[in-house]
Amino acid sequence: MAAFLFNGAEEYSYKMLVEYINQHKKYFPLYKTHDIFAYFENLIKAIVTNRPLVLLDSDLNPSEVAGVDESQVNIAVQLPDYHFDDINSVVAALQKSSSEITIFTSGTTGQPKKVVHSIETLTRSVHLGDRYKGQVWAYAYNPTHMAGLQVFFQAFENQNTLVNVFNMQRSDVYQKIAQYQITHISATPTFYRLLLPFEESYPMVQRVTLGGEKSDNHLYENIKKIFPKAKINNVYASTEAGSLFAAKGDCFQIPEKICEKFTVVDDELLIHKSLLGKSDCFKFDGDYYHSGDLIEWVNKEEGIFKFKSRKNELVNVGGYKVNPGEVEDAINAIEGVRQSLVYGKANSILGNVLIAEVHLEDGAEVTDIEIRKTLRKQLQDFKIPRKIKFVEAFLLTRTGKLKRS
Structure with missing residues (x-):
């Protein structure tokens, strides 16, 4: 069975994860920890037992966000009795969970805002099948935010291996790629820029994904040199809606099956409320949410566009x-x-x-x-x-x- 997680010098197998889940039948509805394995264990237990969960950054000051009672942080709650025979049964329980997970926006330009998601919206972009088995993912995102959750679900549901490289120095990231023969990396453009300059290429990497920020052709060209055999794609996701679009290069295409869920007003992309999580902070124009993202059409008839900027920037x-x-x-x-x-x-x-x-x-x-x-x-x-x-x-x-x- 594949390893579940490599974190520094620590290795955690899927068998060990199941044992921890079965042994410790308590969870923290509001949890702050620097231990990424403990964080994942708590996340999984909440989901497979259909419990609500609020994801908090390990260094979060409750005054930064509204609606968080500091006295309830890291207070354990007893779970009903359960037993999972193996990781397959854990994954199956996750896939049919009715949990609601509360996450916060990144605070790139202001105070973080609370958004509540179902497991269905969080796992909307997960791909399953034999072709996704055996992948080794560099875990380059904060695990409490949307992008980190999406990488986790993609890897976990396919029982892939995660290698934690979040906030690591350039030399350490390259060392992990070589040591664990990492095949997939998903990260912000800032992460990839911090890998420059580079001394050698890493042909074992099969796919590189960028998301969370606007990227550029100069960065793509450097990524191609570092990871010469990797397919490069760009994803558009938000805390409010999860993953919506993917692209090769900087041109995105609205999928035909959800094309009626979007409209553009004064170059701003508006998203239908049916694609969103729940939040008291959302302001709608009829049934549509102002994303704040400005776009330019490349081919309007085919729904192909480029992102220009954030409206408030x-x-x-x-x-x-x-x-x-x-x-x-x-x-x-x-x-x-x-x-x-x-x-x-x-x-x-x-x-x-x-x-x-x-x-x-x-x-x-x-x-x-x-x-x-x-x-x-x-x-x-x-x-x-x-x-x-x-x-x-x-x-x-x-x-x-x-x-x-």
Whole structure:
């Protein structure tokens, strides 16, 4: 039987997981822990016994989110008697569970918001079958958020192996890929950018998936060099709706079977309420939810589009609406740049001016003058940052994405 989880020096088998589930018939409805195996054990026990669960980050301060009673965190509740003969029976119970799982948005641009999901919506994108057996997944997401849950369910329902690499340094990630012969990686573009520069390629990786942030062709080209035999795809998922679209490159296509569940108003993608979890924070326009994601059609008749930016990330510069992502793409494509972050700073004359923070690859020598010279060939003057700052690192959210607030 395949290993369930490698976490540092610790190895956990599926047999061990079943034994823990059978032996410890209590669970924590609100649970905070740094122990990822204990977290998964608690998650599975709640689901297979049809119990509600609130997922909390291990370092969460309850004041950050509404509706969390700190006195109830890590208080165990007795479960009714049960017994599972093997991992197959655990998976079967999970697949028909009526549990409701509460998760929180990542807080990329504001306070995290609470969303309640059924197991059906959380596992909507899971693929099952013999072709998915024997996969080894790099676990590169925070386990308490949507993307981490989706990777977990995909691996767990196929009894694959997970290798925890979340928040690891570049050299450690590469060491884990080689040691455990990792075949699948799903992570944010920020995660992949932090793998640069690289010294060798890893042909054992079969599939690379990007999600959670806008990516760019420069990053795709580097990923192809690091993982030369991997198929690369992009996924669109949100805490509010789970996984909705997949793409090769940066063009997404709305699946025909759910095409009537979407509409676009003033370039913003709106999602029908039937695809969402439940939340008091949702605001609807009729039956549709404003996703906050701005898109541009590539082929409207076939439902093919590209994401442009988040609506609340546009910066007003002298009356022009600037998409920081467009400027970041241009900066990130410059040789020696690992990643950039562009944002607006209040200005009494222009409303805002653009500031760019730039993180260079190790050993790279790139000046602000060189960056501006390159940008002038590609962008209008009002899109060129007024100030360029070189930084050693960026603040990230708990989900591993750039923190833009």
